[in-house]
Amino acid sequence: MTAGKHEAEEGASLDWRDEFQDAALEALYRRTMQLQDAQQLRHALHLVAGVFLLFGVADYLLLGTSIHLLALLLIRLLVALSCLALARLIGRHSAHAHRPISLNLVYFIALTGLLTSILLHPGSIGLHISSVVVACLAIYLLVPNRLPWILAWSGYLASGFIVIAALWKPLSPGMLASTALILAFANLMGWLTYARLNRLQRKQFALLVAEREVNRKLQKEIEERQLLEARLRHMASTDPLTGLANRRHFFDLAEREFSRAQRDGMPLTICMVDIDLFKTLNDHHGHAVGDLVLTTVASCCASVLRETDIIGRYGGEEFVIALPQADLETATFIAERLRRKVTSLHLPMFEEGQHLSVTVGISQIRLDEGKLEQALQRADNALYVGKARGRNCVVVAGDTPSTIAAGA
Numbered sequence: 001m002t003a004g005k006h007e008a009e010e011g012a013s014l015d016w017r018d019e020f021q022d023a024a025l026e027a028l029y030r031r032t033m034q035l036q037d038a039q040q041l042r043h044a045l046h047l048v049a050g051v052f053l054l055f056g057v058a059d060y061l062l063l064g065t066s067i068h069l070l071a072l073l074l075i076r077l078l079v080a081l082s083c084l085a086l087a088r089l090i091g092r093h094s095a096h097a098h099r100p101i102s103l104n105l106v107y108f109i110a111l112t113g114l115l116t117s118i119l120l121h122p123g124s125i126g127l128h129i130s131s132v133v134v135a136c137l138a139i140y141l142l143v144p145n146r147l148p149w150i151l152a153w154s155g156y157l158a159s160g161f162i163v164i165a166a167l168w169k170p171l172s173p174g175m176l177a178s179t180a181l182i183l184a185f186a187n188l189m190g191w192l193t194y195a196r197l198n199r200l201q202r203k204q205f206a207l208l209v210a211e212r213e214v215n216r217k218l219q220k221e222i223e224e225r226q227l228l229e230a231r232l233r234h235m236a237s238t239d240p241l242t243g244l245a246n247r248r249h250f251f252d253l254a255e256r257e258f259s260r261a262q263r264d265g266m267p268l269t270i271c272m273v274d275i276d277l278f279k280t281l282n283d284h285h286g287h288a289v290g291d292l293v294l295t296t297v298a299s300c301c302a303s304v305l306r307e308t309d310i311i312g313r314y315g316g317e318e319f320v321i322a323l324p325q326a327d328l329e330t331a332t333f334i335a336e337r338l339r340r341k342v343t344s345l346h347l348p349m350f351e352e353g354q355h356l357s358v359t360v361g362i363s364q365i366r367l368d369e370g371k372l373e374q375a376l377q378r379a380d381n382a383l384y385v386g387k388a389r390g391r392n393c394v395v396v397a398g399d400t401p402s403t404i405a406a407g408a
Ligand SMILES: Nc1nc2c(ncn2[C@@H]2O[C@H](COP(=O)(O)OP(=O)(O)OP(=O)(O)O)[C@@H](O)[C@H]2O)c(=O)[nH]1
Pocket: 241, 274, 275, 276, 277, 278, 279, 280, 282, 286, 287, 288, 289, 290, 291, 294, 315, 316, 317, 387, 391
């Protein structure tokens, strides 16, 4: 047995009224059933009104025109009208189907009418026994109601009939005892059938609720997993210190641009950016300050780029940028803007006259090259040429020798 099914069966245990012991589940069940009960009750009330009126014909055939017939017809009319009025009320507000007061009033009118009709023609006792048995089964099975009310009204009907039969004596004591037994049996049958149908319906409901709960939990779990996956994917592709793409993710993105540029014959330029004398800065001010400088330079780099440009942390204090559709001239302009921006940064750890700087090596991919690494290597070489020439400059990789595009 699955856990959900087990929980459903535990939560679905019923009390003596055949209602859920769990008050919240019972309230949910009654709310869910309200519309269906209202519809069923309306149909039952129409049926009862029709049957009561139809029996007026039988009354006429049994009694002929008499004062008793008139009284009976008035009773039948009152019962039918009260049924139809309640059906109309429920049609407008389905909540009335679960409000005991109006239904019990109609019950009182209908059952008292039925008992009174026995008094008005006690000779047709066989007919009365049949109609009391049918009414008893209708109380259990036709009209949706709660068990205590069902028991109360079926008890009222059966005891009322027995009292009338005992007082007016249309039956011999033996027949009266047999009739009491028949009524008791009809009640038992009605109760058992009601209990069986009710339990089945409630069990199905409890299973449905449990299934919905399991689905809700499953959906939540899926969403949490998706969130976790997205977080993991982000962690796997991002450098945790700077928030830039890590080396592997940069290669994924840049290689896609490389293939596109090769296919369309468009330029793609690579810039290698390295912070100058970072080791000295780290050694003097500590690793934490070094980290702060790294993140500052990372956001400085990102601020000079367009959305379509790709930037990543290449390693240590080195960043790499791929500029799609940018030739060497454009790339040099962008790199120079970056270099100047870094130089103008006011960092608290630098004394007056000191400033942070970066060296940038640039290269453009060639149409005859099969790999991005070749352009990266050339940009890296240009970067080291820049370092050798005194740092804080932008160097474009040439065939030979590398050219210094700008200096400090
Ligand atoms: N704070 C910090 N330091 C790092 C990190 N990764 C690498 N480094 C340090 O960066 C420094 C790199 O120094 P070098 O490669 O010698 O270069 P440099 O001192 O910048 O000298 P040039 O590149 O020649 O200008 C080393 O001291 C590394 O320990 C990091 O994530 N945080």
